[in-house]
Amino acid sequence: MSRRERPAKPPLSRENAVAVALQLMRDEGLERVTVRRLAAELDTGPASIYVYVKNVAELHAAILDELLGELEMPVPHPLLAAAPPAAAAPPAAAASPAAAAPPAAGGQRLDGHWSDGQWSDGQWSDGQWSDGGRRDGEAAGQQRRSGGHVGERWREDLVALLMAYTGLLLDHPSLARSVLTLRPSGPHYLRLIDTMLSLLREGGVPPGQAAWGVNVLLQLGTATAAEHGTRDQSGAGEDHEQFAAAMREAGPNYPDIRRTRDSLFTGSGPERMWWSFEALITGIATVPTPT
Numbered sequence: 001m002s003r004r005e006r007p008a009k010p011p012l013s014r015e016n017a018v019a020v021a022l023q024l025m026r027d028e029g030l031e032r033v034t035v036r037r038l039a040a041e042l043d044t045g046p047a048s049i050y051v052y053v054k055n056v057a058e059l060h061a062a063i064l065d066e067l068l069g070e071l072e073m074p075v076p077h078p079l080l081a082a083a084p085p086a087a088a089a090p091p092a093a094a095a096s097p098a099a100a101a102p103p104a105a106g107g108q109r110l111d112g113h114w115s116d117g118q119w120s121d122g123q124w125s126d127g128q129w130s131d132g133g134r135r136d137g138e139a140a141g142q143q144r145r146s147g148g149h150v151g152e153r154w155r156e157d158l159v160a161l162l163m164a165y166t167g168l169l170l171d172h173p174s175l176a177r178s179v180l181t182l183r184p185s186g187p188h189y190l191r192l193i194d195t196m197l198s199l200l201r202e203g204g205v206p207p208g209q210a211a212w213g214v215n216v217l218l219q220l221g222t223a224t225a226a227e228h229g230t231r232d233q234s235g236a237g238e239d240h241e242q243f244a245a246a247m248r249e250a251g252p253n254y255p256d257i258r259r260t261r262d263s264l265f266t267g268s269g270p271e272r273m274w275w276s277f278e279a280l281i282t283g284i285a286t287v288p289t290p291t
Contacts, residue, residue: 012044014052018062025063030174033059060178065186067172071164073195074157154202159277161195162221166273169225176225193218205285213284220276 020041024033035056039046053059169176193214200210247264250257257264267275 012042012048012052014062017042017049017052018059018066021059022063022066025172025175030060030063030172030178033063035059057178057182060175061182061184061189062186064175064179064182064184065188067168067175068165068186068188068192071161071168071188071192073191074153074161074199154199155278155281158196158199158203158281159274161192161199162217162277163270163273165192165218166221166225169222170228173225173228176222179222180219180226200281200284203281203285206288208289209284209287212289213280216284217277217280220280224273 017038021033021038024038024041033056035046035049035053038059039049042049053062169179196214196217197210200213201207205213244265247257247261250261252258
């Protein structure tokens with residue numbers, strides 16, 4: 001086919017390049033998303049790609065931002081949408097039992113299993129954790145909103161958002177590893193941070209603690225996804241079995257392991273993840289930043 005007979009190429013743009021890069025990652029994995037490969041897919045040269053992204057790290061950040069556009073952000077309570085910053089006084093020292101436990105029922109599935117020291121069968125697919133029991137932050141939030149008052153839903157909404165963020169990266173562990181060293185700045189990432197800050201403000205968390213806390217919460221979700229994916233790819237199941245056996249067989253020289261070993265491997269992966277976010281949020285709300 002002559003050049004004149006070829007169909008016209010769509011105009012090259014950053015949006016088009018990122019969309020093609022995202023599809024490449026979904027089809028073949030992040031390792032195959034190089035500037036040279038992307039240029040070939042777009043029928044152009046690598047120099048044309050560098051007009052829109054300065055390096056592969058920036059391309060990865062753009063892919064992450066595109067994925068984050070798929071997350072559903074909770075809407076802050078309308079009475080708090082334009083509230084002034086929270087007062088400096090910290091909230092109560094501990095969450096209530098109802099707030100500390102994962103919501104008990106609903107539509108979004110947060111399941112999987114913690115077994116012999118590893119999180120298995122907890123993949124996120126089509127907006128759900130696969131296999132196992134159900135936990136739904138949105139259902140719990142709706143129940144509180146129907147009979148509660150302003151501010152009661154913020155914790156569940158925040159944890160549900162963080163679980164969704166972690167689940168999104170569990171689908172793409174290579175991207176999670178890359179994100180650990182990135183400083184994303186796309187509009188969807190900024191929206192994620194702004195929503196988290198808004199929810200923490202709704203819960204009465206002082207601004208300084210909320211600002212530092214957002215970083216810690218996102219690090220937990222990102223590192224969990226990166227570790228889980230790396231473990232799956234490395235076939236480290238045998239190491240975890242050895243670890244679990246060592247914990248179960250710990251002798252009298254390790255009295256506290258013996259005392260708690262029946263609890264060391266209890267709970268599903270998502271239950272532990274939910275609890276981890278709850279524990280961090282409680283700490284963020286109650287521990288002031290250095291003055």
